[in-house]
Amino acid sequence: MPEHETEYDAGEILASMRRTLSLEMSGLSQLSDALSEEAVRVVKRIAGLKGRLICAGVGKSGHVARKIAATLASTGTPASYVHPAEASHGDLGMITADDAVLALSNSGETKELGDMIAYCRRFGVPLIGMTAGAESTLAKGSDILLLCPKAPEACGETRAPTTSTTMMMAFGDALAVALIEARGFTATDFARFHPGGALGSALARVDELMHAGDAMPLAPELASMGDALIVMSEKGFGCVGVTDGDGKLSGIVTDGDLRRRMGPDLIELSVKSVMTPGPITTTPGALASDALRVMTAGNRKITQLFVCDEAGKPVGLLHIHDLLRAGVS
Known part of the structure; x- marks a missing residue:
């Protein structure tokens, strides 16, 4: 074994990884069971937007929000990411009355989202909250609530965002695919947004x-x-x-x-x-x-x-x- 490698028990490492995957799969199963008419309302609301869907979140939720925005934009739904902290310093001007906001926060108490929530309330911008905090500030301020199950994080000791972000990521994918199928978005449509690389070649006509x-x-x-x-x-x-x-x-x-x-x-x-x-x-x-x-x-x-x-x-x-x-x- 090379000197720079520490000798760990291979069985314990594999058991840890499998436990993580098992917890995250359990979270996804709970999320699937928890889907309701609220998710249908969200798909309909996004499909009917005249403007864009603004995705927002901080920390790991922010990374997921960026990914959701990118997936939606590449599949025919105009979307972009706005950082809540930057929004408080002028970027709220990027959000119009024709837009809707999808705000992500597992706890629902992310302080940086406060100004964005207040802005949506003041100017009538539809706010969609994705959170596990049913009684949180985000949940109470949302027009439509996408409630995630309170599944245990895979990293139980530190409670680092793992299962929660996996569920949010999957929730975003589910919304994107539902919108694709509802709109009849085809591979030919998809190709317009992917002209480069191997994907662009595969989608060439x-x-x-x-x-x-x-x-x-x-x-x-x-x-x-x-x-x-x-x-x-x-x-x-x-x-x-x-x-x-x-x-x-x-x-x-x-x-x-x-x-x-x-x-x-x-x-x-x-x-x-x-x-x-x-x-x-x-x-x-x-x-x-x-x-x-x-x-x-x-x-x-x-x-x-x-x-x-x-x-x-x-x-x-x-x-x-x-x-x-x-x-x-």
């Missing part, structure tokens, strides 16, 4: 990555394979889409089709006689990650995917290299 217009390799069913080969060579995607008399995609000719039909008369054959009919396609609004799953599902080894509109007409072509370059996985 097909129409953001596809090749459209003159870049598409297309040929009519009655064209000769000689003409189709010229198109395949010019466009460089290793395939050509085949369209019927109405302009709908009826088939595809790939390098594999060429190998299977290779012969001295290939260039004289019609495209329709060589093509694979009814190719798998996707839509412009589909997520790029879903398109990738279509291309790789089962034993498929599709490298090109035509993108068609509701009428079945090709509007773009997506190549697997486009997905890889964009970091879609």
Whole structure:
């Protein structure tokens, strides 16, 4: 064992960690059982806001309030965090009559929240309190009360915020998901707020990555394979889409089709006689990650995917290299 490591009993450490998790899971179970119509009122009130939801708290509750605000903002509910102490020194001006305040305090007696509570009462700003103190100042000053169970903290000796903050965090997530589902907020909506990083790549839409217009390799069913080969060579995607008399995609000719039909008369054959009919396609609004799953599902080894509109007409072509370059996985 390295010299800097103190020798502790591994069994006691694991038992301590499991006890913590057990207490926090128990708290979450109690929270679930305690949900009431007040939580429904909160979801409806937030959904109907003209302005923003202002989340506030101090200390560990403040960290949770920041996280709740961030989760709501990223899922279609305008929200921001205001520090109660800064609010008392001018930031109350950030809160308007169109907003509502979600104030977090396990005890409900956080002194720094006093001015914010008074401001809400004076100017008619809806105040939602999240606390375990049913008779606390915060509870009595709230228009709607989200009452958390008085579950024991996982750190019983110091009573450091553990179970209580876990419950508040989960309560915030529950509100956010309820709002998502109530509003019909979709992954496409979510993508607008997450353009960067791996999440942004996963939420990119097909129409953001596809090749459209003159870049598409297309040929009519009655064209000769000689003409189709010229198109395949010019466009460089290793395939050509085949369209019927109405302009709908009826088939595809790939390098594999060429190998299977290779012969001295290939260039004289019609495209329709060589093509694979009814190719798998996707839509412009589909997520790029879903398109990738279509291309790789089962034993498929599709490298090109035509993108068609509701009428079945090709509007773009997506190549697997486009997905890889964009970091879609």
